[in-house]
Amino acid sequence: MPVKITSSSTNNALGEIKQSDLTKMKNDFINETTLNPAGSTRTNVVKSHYCFLYKEQIDDLFNLTPGATILKINFALHLNPTDECGTSYADNLTVILEAAEDDAVRTSHTSINEHVLIPAYANRTSPLKINAGNPCCPSQGG
Numbered sequence: 001m002p003v004k005i006t007s008s009s010t011n012n013a014l015g016e017i018k019q020s021d022l023t024k025m026k027n028d029f030i031n032e033t034t035l036n037p038a039g040s041t042r043t044n045v046v047k048s049h050y051c052f053l054y055k056e057q058i059d060d061l062f063n064l065t066p067g068a069t070i071l072k073i074n075f076a077l078h079l080n081p082t083d084e085c086g087t088s089y090a091d092n093l094t095v096i097l098e099a100a101e102d103d104a105v106r107t108s109h110t111s112i113n114e115h116v117l118i119p120a121y122a123n124r125t126s127p128l129k130i131n132a133g134n135p136c137c138p139s140q141g142g
Helices: 019-032 055-063
Strands: 004-006 016-018 070-077 093-100
Antiparallel strands (some): 070 093
């Protein structure tokens, strides 16, 4: 259920969040959170804090995955190297979206020849979708 943004108090049970609380949650991640790798495979983590995906991209994922009715959202790090549209996304925080079944174990479709969505991976869209922007990678943000 979508959470309603309000000017009154945040109430989780009612599915309402005060606009200033929403802003605080996002800013706390940006300004008060650091990400440090524990292993030796990465020397740093770039803290991206948003990305965009078109509804069309999510619709396409579900069209390629008959029977899937829910979306699994995984936090992840871009591989090194990951270069798209002349920009390096290596070691950036990202998300991986998986189409999944609404069964007892929430089975994700991540087998060979199935599909997932990852911002900055093959996110080319029609130039008509982007208002005077680069048509190559609209989904990667901060």
